[in-house]
Amino acid sequence: MITLPADPAPADTALVCSAAVIGAGPAGLMAAERLAKAGYAPHVFDAMPTASRKFLMAGRGGLNLTHAEPLERFVTRYGDRRADLGAALTEFGPQELRDWVQGLGIETFVGSSERVFPTGMKAAPLLRAWLTRLQAAGGQLHTRHRWQGWDSAGGLSFATPNGRRRVQADVTVLALGGGSWARLGSDGAWIPLLAAAGIDTAPFAPSNCGFMVSWSPHLSTHFAGTPLKAITLSHTTHSQRGECMLTAYGLEGGALYALSPLLRDSIAAIGTATLNVDLCPDRPLAAVVAALAKPRGSQSMAGHLRRTLGLDGVKAALLREVLGTTLPHGTAALAAAIKALPLVLTATAPIDSAISTAGGVKFDALDQGLMVKTHPGLFCCGEMLDWEAPTGGYLLTACFATGALAGKSAAGWLQTTRPHH
Numbered sequence: 001m002i003t004l005p006a007d008p009a010p011a012d013t014a015l016v017c018s019a020a021v022i023g024a025g026p027a028g029l030m031a032a033e034r035l036a037k038a039g040y041a042p043h044v045f046d047a048m049p050t051a052s053r054k055f056l057m058a059g060r061g062g063l064n065l066t067h068a069e070p071l072e073r074f075v076t077r078y079g080d081r082r083a084d085l086g087a088a089l090t091e092f093g094p095q096e097l098r099d100w101v102q103g104l105g106i107e108t109f110v111g112s113s114e115r116v117f118p119t120g121m122k123a124a125p126l127l128r129a130w131l132t133r134l135q136a137a138g139g140q141l142h143t144r145h146r147w148q149g150w151d152s153a154g155g156l157s158f159a160t161p162n163g164r165r166r167v168q169a170d171v172t173v174l175a176l177g178g179g180s181w182a183r184l185g186s187d188g189a190w191i192p193l194l195a196a197a198g199i200d201t202a203p204f205a206p207s208n209c210g211f212m213v214s215w216s217p218h219l220s221t222h223f224a225g226t227p228l229k230a231i232t233l234s235h236t237t238h239s240q241r242g243e244c245m246l247t248a249y250g251l252e253g254g255a256l257y258a259l260s261p262l263l264r265d266s267i268a269a270i271g272t273a274t275l276n277v278d279l280c281p282d283r284p285l286a287a288v289v290a291a292l293a294k295p296r297g298s299q300s301m302a303g304h305l306r307r308t309l310g311l312d313g314v315k316a317a318l319l320r321e322v323l324g325t326t327l328p329h330g331t332a333a334l335a336a337a338i339k340a341l342p343l344v345l346t347a348t349a350p351i352d353s354a355i356s357t358a359g360g361v362k363f364d365a366l367d368q369g370l371m372v373k374t375h376p377g378l379f380c381c382g383e384m385l386d387w388e389a390p391t392g393g394y395l396l397t398a399c400f401a402t403g404a405l406a407g408k409s410a411a412g413w414l415q416t417t418r419p420h421h
């Protein structure tokens with residue numbers, strides 16, 4: 001458990017400060033660190049009783065901080081937002097992030113598929129060291145402070161257990177997160193607050209999310225929770241090798257998440273998305289045909305599939321789910337189905353269960369330094385901005401990078417507008 005300095009938050013007291021950062025996730029803490037470095041002791045506010053709950057949750061399954069591929073390839077993972085995020089990632093990209101983690105006394109290593117992790121894989125030691133350093137640099141953390149917008153005099157208005165609290169800050173950095181896993185703090189309730197202030201936002205959509213498939217009762221009863229290993233998933237011309245998990249309602253998991261923006265957009269456009277599953281990705285179609293053509297003798301089809309192609313368990317069940325219990329007799333048709341078994345996805349899984357969300361504050365509303373064009377002195381960063389990326393460390397890297405840029409820009413803005421600080 002991360003311990004925090006007590007904050008009495010007396011009711012109806014106003015706080016006047018140079019810099020307020022709202023949201024104590026990775027983006028907000030990074031912005032605060034940049035402000036502290038520039039000499040502006042930032043006040044960091046978070047609605048939750050402790051900081052960075054989603055970051056800590058990310059560490060549960062192994063904290064994938066970033067990716068070791070070259071920066072030119074790395075930036076392509078942000079698709080259409082590559083140009084918008086380019087400046088932030090050039091200044092604070094994967095290597096800078098690894099150096100920064102090392103500066104906190106934690107080594108990183110390159111794991112499977114070039115993913116970068118901290119030694120120990122967890123977020124808690126990193127967060128503990130970071131909060132300690134931030135506090136020593138003058139940062140102050142106020143938890144249980146839920147930001148509820150601006151009052152009529154332009155002050156920041158917070159609901160606290162002790163009542164309303166007003167904060168008057170020269171600059172404000174918003175780092176409120178996306179719209180999933182609300183129980184960890186990022187509930188997206190800020191969207192109407194910004195919309196009311198005339199700040200352009202795109203609606204949230206699930207990203208890196210699961211999908212619904214209408215399984216038969218047999219499949220969901222017997223195979224929910226079973227991993228589908230060594231498969232390749234494809235949709236139109238895009239494919240992803242890996243694994244996913246069969247769930248009672250459909251599918252979840254890494255290989256699927258990688259295709260999730262395309263699948264989601266197909267469902268939005270035409271109501272469904274077809275996902276093709278290659279159950280034997282290591283064998284070309286001709287090899288599958290040849291294996292199936294081997295004499296079967298008195299063996300059942302199930303036995304033949306197991307013996308010739310190693311297809312059994314959940315893979316065999318999935319084949320029968322789609323093709324029916326009487327599998328096609330022609331080897332060509334059966335081989336084609338094994339290489340591209342079509343699953344019809346009917347909807348995304350609920351947004352709250354998504355690893356991340358697309359949508360949020362549009363880049364058009366921001367200047368190069370992530371300041372809201374219509375609200376001088378107000379900056380935004382992290383997952384609350386309108387971008388998305390696959391898993392693999394790309395999410396956290398962009399959160400850290402935009403946090404660093406917003407914090408640096410906020411400090412620069414203070415230096416220009418408050419030169420006598």
Ligand SMILES: Cc1cc2nc3c(=O)[nH]c(=O)nc-3n(C[C@H](O)[C@H](O)[C@H](O)COP(=O)(O)OP(=O)(O)OC[C@H]3O[C@@H](n4cnc5c(N)ncnc54)[C@H](O)[C@@H]3O)c2cc1C
Pocket residue numbers: 022023024025026027028045046047048051052053054055057058059062063064065066145146147148175176177178181184185186187188189190354355356381382383384392393394395396397399
């Ligand atoms: C299960 C899981 C595993 C993940 N694993 C990885 C991984 O391995 N690698 C990776 O790159 N990414 C991973 N992610 C994604 C990553 O954790 C997020 O993209 C990242 O935490 C977003 O950072 P952020 O600072 O923008 O927002 P958040 O971390 O969501 O922080 C936002 C903060 O704002 C606060 N807040 C919100 N509204 C208010 C308000 N009105 N008033 C005050 N405070 C408010 C919240 O309480 C929260 O603390 C994972 C996500 C999940 C759910």
